[in-house]
Amino acid sequence: MTLEEQLINKTYYKVTYMNGQEGKHPIQVLGDAYLLEQQNDLPDLSFIRYAQGEVYFQYKDFEAAIFKWENIHNELQPWARKNMADAYLELGLVKDAEEIYLSIQPESPSPTLHAEVSLQLFSLYMDQGNIDKADKVLKEVVSLNPDYPNVTEIARRFYEEQEKVQDAVELAVNEAMRTDSLEWFQFVGEYVEKGWTKTYKPEYFKDFIKSVHQVDLKCFEQTVASLWKSFKKGDSYLEWLKVLNHVLSEMEIHKNAVISSLYKEAYVDLIEGNYYIKEISTIIPDHLTNWQRVSVATDKIFAASAILAWSEMFPSSIDLGVISDAEYNICHTEKLDNVLSYCLKLYNSIAEWARSHELEVGQKMKWMVQQLMDSNVQHLMIAGPTGNGKSSFINSVLGENILKPSTSSIVVFKDSDAVDIHEITDTTIKRVEDISDFQQITASQLHTKVIEFGLPCDFFYKNGIAFIDSPSFQGNAKTRNEFFHYLQLADSLIFVLNASVPFTDKECDILLQIQKFAPSLPIYFVLNKIDTIYGEHEANRIIEETESRLSEYFPSAKVFPYSSVYDSGDQLDQLAEFVKADNDHEALQQGRTEKLLFLIRQLITELLERRVKMETDIVNSISWNEDIAGRLTGALHQLKDLEGEKIQHIQTEYQMMEEEIRNEVINTIPTILKGCTDFIKEDSDFRHFHSELNDEMNNRVQDYLHNDILPKYYELLKKWIANTNGEFNQCKEYLDEMCESLNRLYGEDRLKLEFDFRVIDDWSRDADRMTNAVRLEKINILSKNTPTQLLLTGAGKLFGGMKQNRSMLYNKYKSMVDSEDYYEVAVIIANKFLQQFDLFEKGLDRDISMFFHHPLSVFEQIIAETYEKIQSQNDTLQNLRANPESYKDPITLFEVRLRQYEWIKDVGKDVQPIY
Known part of the structure; x- marks a missing residue:
């Protein structure tokens, strides 16, 4: 045990002082040592005291230890x-303990x-829950002494528990590369799997990937796969x-199924x-180069x-050595199974992309792809010039007289539980009700149509066959092009010859054209009308001669003699064996793969053309809409001018009519009032005569207005309404012609104007109402308070009862009535009479505007829509x-991708260098 280990574990006293003293208590041993050391001239008691402190600590006498x-x-002081x-920590004096720890750290002579x-x-x-300080001190010790036991492990657990994602990732990456420890990798x-690395740039893992590859291949695969998955989800x-x-380009890397699969998946995503x-052009070349280095199996x-496909589309982007290796692999690798399914995925990708760009794939194209993907049915195209009995041959197989000679349609006959016929166009698939339809x-020569004809047919059902009837060759270039296009549906071709004149130069020309267009298409020859040949020997001779002539152009050609008039099941069985003799599933799949690739290329070409056409169409549409918007705006201005003109004209006509009535009333009323002199009698009671005379005048005015003016006004109004209705109809005719002209430009009835003729009915009702009766309030005609009127009124009251004064009053009243100026009164009466008619006039502009309201709204709406469209x-x-x-x-x-699958289709064949 090293000294540092003793100091760490507080066992310095055991190793230093207890050897040979096992039976004694450490306190006694250290006390004896202490007394012995004091006897020296220069005693050094620090080591003993240090050991005594350890013993006291072990026995939890922490104060004595301190x-x-x-x-x-001495050197043990730190x-x-x-x-x-x-x-201090054991005593619970945390602050004191922290201060001492912190005082040791900066000047510590020992990393341990x-x-x-x-x-x-x-x-x-x-323990205090101070995570930030704990984090800081842990980072420092990991940085200065990462090899110290358990330091990095403590740090890892701490970072994980505290979910310090970045710290955990960086610790693991650094430790993995520093220690080459598989565990850290x-x-x-x-962490990658948890998504903790998603904020890191890929560059961060550059050296890490190299390191893990050197340590463990399995871990390398898993790490790269995890990082790949993580970055794929982000930016x-x-x-x-x-x-x-x-x-990888800097590494010595070998074939690897996992990495190869990732490269394949990424390549598909990229293209x-x-x-x-421009985003992927700098990535793809290196990507493909490395993919080829790691690729395995298929x-x-x-x-x-x-x-090879990329280098064709983007020459000089890939190193020639890489291309050479690719050519070698294409030539020396076994063919893939089910290439057709990959091609179908490509087609579906294109169709989905087209749909997202509002460029739907045509129904014909979709239908043709569906036919190619029907692996249960072999499609035989039936071809031959007019006169060879192609239609009768097909009818004999169908068992019904369905086809007429010389049709212009492509008809696919297939087995079905019941008759089911559909006409297929680029835009629709429409059901055909019955055979007569x-x-x-099919009799129409205007357009080549495509018909799918399902019917119960034993020959089709038993042999898994469908017939494609092609239009007869008449030298029409369009018909031939249609025929060649639908050759893409055919797995093989039956060419119908006429036994009477087999294999003419014209037929040879047709067949060579077919062979040029579809060189790999198997061709079978049916010698029809063999029943017209007399004798078996003669028939065999014709068959042999025909096969001999055919062999010059088609070395493996065989001829099947057939009679459309024989109703023989054996003949059909033999025909089935004849056309299926060389039936090879692999060749069938290869052929359909080629055909689907052809259709995909056709679709790509069509989409490119549509892009050009789209821009041209938009430019033309903008120009057309701008033109139509100009026309519509002009029409709107004309309509507004017409509305204003009609408002002014109709109002003027009405005002003239009203003015005529007004003038007549003003001119006639004075005469009527002066005529009231006949009401004045010598025997009148002049005491109240003034009031009676005023009433008489009012009554006569009322009668005049009711009996003379109202009927006349009514007739004038009716005439005015009729004239206005005529003008409205003229407006309608004018605008209808304008709309018809504009609708011809639209090609549809876009503009439909409705005119509110109800205003005429409303005016008629108003005319009836206004002229039915007029009751004016009584006015004081004789209320001018002139000297004459005042005198007569006063005189009448004073002297009216005296007979001798009546004659004088009579003459005065007659003179006054006859000489009075009634103009002002007439004006007042005219104004009162015409008051309701004036109100009617004020609403005329609104009423006339209502007549034009809908047309104006239609024009304004369509103009707004047109400008929005522009x-x-x-x-x-x-x-x-x-x-x-x-x-x-x-x-x-x-x-x-299309070129890639074309290369895949040719796997195993010799290829020419593409550089």
Whole structure:
């Protein structure tokens, strides 16, 4: 036991003084030693006192121990002070203990003593709950003396318990690289799994990855996998891939299934279309290089094909040596099973991306992919020129006379429980009700259609076969292109020959075109109408000659003689054996893989074209909408001008009519009032005559207004209303023509205007109401208080009862009535009479506006919608032009994947260098 171990455990007294003194008590032994030492000339009692302090401490006499340790003045003094602090701690004097510990730390001559003091302070602070101080003292001791027993373990547990994530991670990483301890590497792995490292940059783990690889391969795999998973969830994923690729490029690393799988998964993520090419272009080359280094088994094919595909799309981005190794791997690796499923995943990725960009894959394309993925059915395309009996051949197999000659459609006949017919276009799949409708559709020569025709058919059911009937070759380039396009559905092709004139130059030309377009497509030859050949010998001769001629172009060609007029089950069984003789599942899968890849390339090309078309369409749409917005705005201004014009015109017409009535009333009333002289009689009672005369005048005015003016006004109003209705109809006709013109531009009835003719009905009711009766309040016509009227009124009251004065009053009244100026009275009466008509006039502008309200609202709404659409399209166009890579980059990456699968398809074949 070393001296430091004795001092730590407070057993210095045992080793130094108790050897050979086992039977004696330590107090006695040390007392004897003390007395003996005092006898020396220069006694050194410090060592004995130090030992005595240990004994007192063991027997919990802490005060005596402290007294002894206070008097130590040799090299044991630092340890004595540490022990004093321990004693104070035992006595519960924590503050005194802390002060002594802190006084020892800075001047401690021994790393061990420093570590012990630090650990004691750590325990003290933990007991006090002072986590910050405990953390600080622990960090210091770990930094100065990490090899001290249990220091790093205490620190690890402390950091974990206190959830000091960063401290725990950094401690584990540092200790792992310092000690090469597998345990510490595993701790780091645990922290990664817990998500404690997610705030760290990938660069932090660069040296750590190298270290763990040197210590343990399994731990290396687990650590890299955990870090990979952790960074994949955050924003530092691409940076992680850069760092890892840089680290691995500097390491001697061997094949590794775990790392290879991670590389494969990451590569798929990178080229899925979620990143811009500029983001990954500096990562992919190193990524693929390292992937090929670590790849195992089937991953080797994926890595090699990815390298070749990427280098084709981005030349000079990958080292030539890496490309050479990839070419070697492609040529010397076994083929993959089920490549078709990988291609389908690519297709689905493209379709999903297209859908997210509002570019739905057409129904025809979807349907063709579905047919290719139906592994239970072999698709045989039936081809041949007109006159060879192609339709009769198919009808004989179907057992029904369904097909008519020379159809322009692609028809897929397949087995079904019942007749089920659908027409497939790019936008829809529409059910065809019955066979007659089907025949009508296929007879149309306007467009090539695609029809899926399901029906019960024993031949199809028993042999797992479907027929694809192609349009007959008529020399029409469009028809031939359609035919070649749908060759992608065919697993093999039956070419129908005519036994009477087999294999003409025209048929040879057709077949060579087919072979050029689909070189790997198996072709079977059916010699139809063999029943027209007389004699078996002649039939055999024709068959042999036909096969001989075919062999010049198709060395393995065989001919199957067939008669569409024979209803023979044996013939169909033999036909099935004929077309399935060379049926190879692997070749079938290979063929469908090639076809699906062809369709995917076609889809990618179509999407690229759509991008160009999209921008062109948006530009054209903006231009069109701006033009239509201008037209609509002009129409709106015309409509508003028309509204204003009609308001002014109709109001003016009404005012003229009202003014006519007003003038007539003003001009007629004085005559009526003057005519009241006939009411004045010599025998009138002039005492009350003034009032009676005023009443008479009011009555005659009332009668005039009721009997003459109201009927006339009514007729004028009716005429005015009729004229206004005519003008409203003219407005409607004008606006209807305008809308028709605009709707022709829209190509639909976008503008539909409704005019509120109810205003005419309202005016008619108002006319009836206003002219039905007018009852004016009685007015004092003779209330001017002129001298004449005052005199007559007074005279009438005084002298009206005297007969001799009546003649004088009679003449005076007649003279007064006849000579009076009634203009002001007439104006008052006219104003009172026309008061309600004036109110009607004030509402005319509102009523006329109601007639135009809906058309104006429609124009304003459509103009607003048009400008909103223009703004939206301008925003879309700006985004497209400002960020073209958001569309182009995913498609480019889809093409990289496509080339990768094309390379995978050719695994095992000799390849030409691509550099």
